[in-house]
Amino acid sequence: MCGIAGLISHQREKETGERIKKAMVLQNDRGNGLGAGYAAYGIYPVYRDHYAFQVMAETSFALNAVSELLHNNFWVAHTEEIAVWDKVITDHPLFMRYFVQPKIREKESNPDDFVMEKVMHINTSIDGAFVCSSGKNMGVFKGVGTPKDIYEFFRLDEYHGYCWIGHNRFPTNTPGWWGGAHPFNLLGFSIVHNGEISSYGINKRYLEANGYICTLLTDTEVVAYLLDLLIRRHGLSIMDAVTVLAPPYWSTAKRYSDPKQRDKMIGMKVIYEPAMLNGPFAILAGFDGGLFSITDNTKLRPMTVGTTSEYTYFASEVSALYEMEQDFTQVVTPRAGQPVIVKYHTNAKGD
Template sequence: MCGIAGIQLRDEKLIPQLGSLMHEMVDGIVVRGPDSAGVAIYGDRELLPEEYSSVSLLDAPGDTRQRVAERLSHDADVSVENMSDTTFIRAKMPSDQLVALVREIVPEASVIGAGDDSVIYKGVGNPMDLRETYRLSDVTGWQGVLHTRLATESAVSAAGAHPYSVNGLSVVHNGSFANHATIRRDLEEKGLTFDSENDTEVASRYISYRMQQLGEDLQTAVEALSEEFDGFYTLLVTTEDSFAVVRDQYACKPAIIAEHPDWVAMASEFQAIAHLPGMEDAEIFEPGPGKVYTWKR
């Protein structure tokens, strides 16, 4: 049992309120996952100005700041900050270059997210405390995702926290996949590598592979996942321009969607999104079994 919540803003006037809206969302899903929590934020120009990119790490050594500063030039304007278990690095360069450099500089750390428009934090602890550590109420942007976890198939660890992010795509997941090991082996044979044993990482790398290597859009890639992955699940998948929701064919994991002219949101519990502005005018519905719902910025 885990908690999921996310929102995509359509009205630019709401961008400064993203963090405060997400801060309240935690109240509605913390009961579903007290062990750990993660967030993905898209479009926060304070955290990630134009021409900057980010990479988020777990298990980064204590001298990461020094190692990075010694390798990158002053023009890169590098900053390194610890956010719970996550070490967040920002620099003025494309994300692929930053990731390659960071992997070389601190090879013992695990990359859990990177992008030109997205920021990932993951950590162990009570989500109510972690939202303060992440300074969630202060963030801005056009899209955000939350996950609170109750570990059932792996240890309580930051590595097991969601979201799982690849190339700016993030997946949060309530449920489990029965055949994730088989799909992992298929992807490894195609040359993909994994940073954890978690089944959600398999889903994120599967979707990313189909989009990056096969040229599919998010809707098509998630539909393929729905056909190939067995299990009971609700997924929220986000990219740097899209937001998608899918449930398994039996739809046994809870999910509610609310769509408003100014925003679209989903959550495991309605109470997580009940506070959103204009909710009385929103279309509220339960996503159908096996159906993929996609919104694009």
């Protein structure tokens, strides 16, 4: 059991994390204090074109190693300690933020691929260091503690973003540790997840064959990497990627009356069989263009959605929706396997 909440302003109106915190605190009992985290989009307008590496390190030695690696491979525009209030949590790793651009010639390599490769490299080869997030104009803040502790520890009332997601963890299969808290991020994708991914064994092997390395001891990690593979590297639309992760049953796909639609669905199911997610899950995923949720085909984990003309809200529990907004135009519970995709308005503000 875990708790999830998210909100997105269609017009990219910014706000602090106050409302997402309230939704998460209400769902406090969905976790056990062993992990909570937030992701915020639109928080670094000054460096919006730079990759924001938010790095967690257990020792200053590890942090130095990361620093050196980043300086060797990137133009580092700005470095700063991630401000924390350590009265809330005294025993914590070190946090550092780097705004960087890859030192590559454009034709040589895709900058996103370069960043992904360096993230994998840091996570696997620098002992005690992990990249919490590596996207542009966004950041992930996570650790061991309750949603309230983590919110206060990272001083999230000082950040202003137009899309926020939160997570509250009740770890069951893997240890509760700072790197294992949600959200999981790669480039623009940030994932929070309630549930357990029974297909993890094959998802992990599939990703490893595609150059990803699963290091964080948690099944949710694969979702971030799968989205990166499907959307960024294979060029699938968000809708197709979501369909690949939680596809319709064969019995449904084969009943499609339009043969083109049917064959496209069968083709995607066949090609991406090892990417399909199985097991109980409700997932909320932030990306550069918006926010979406998916649930498993049997709907073994909860997800509710509330909308107004300006905002869309997601939460595990309906009551949490009302912590963020009182006056909804509608509150719906998506059907099993039904995705909800929200994109920013085309005329929304630039950052």
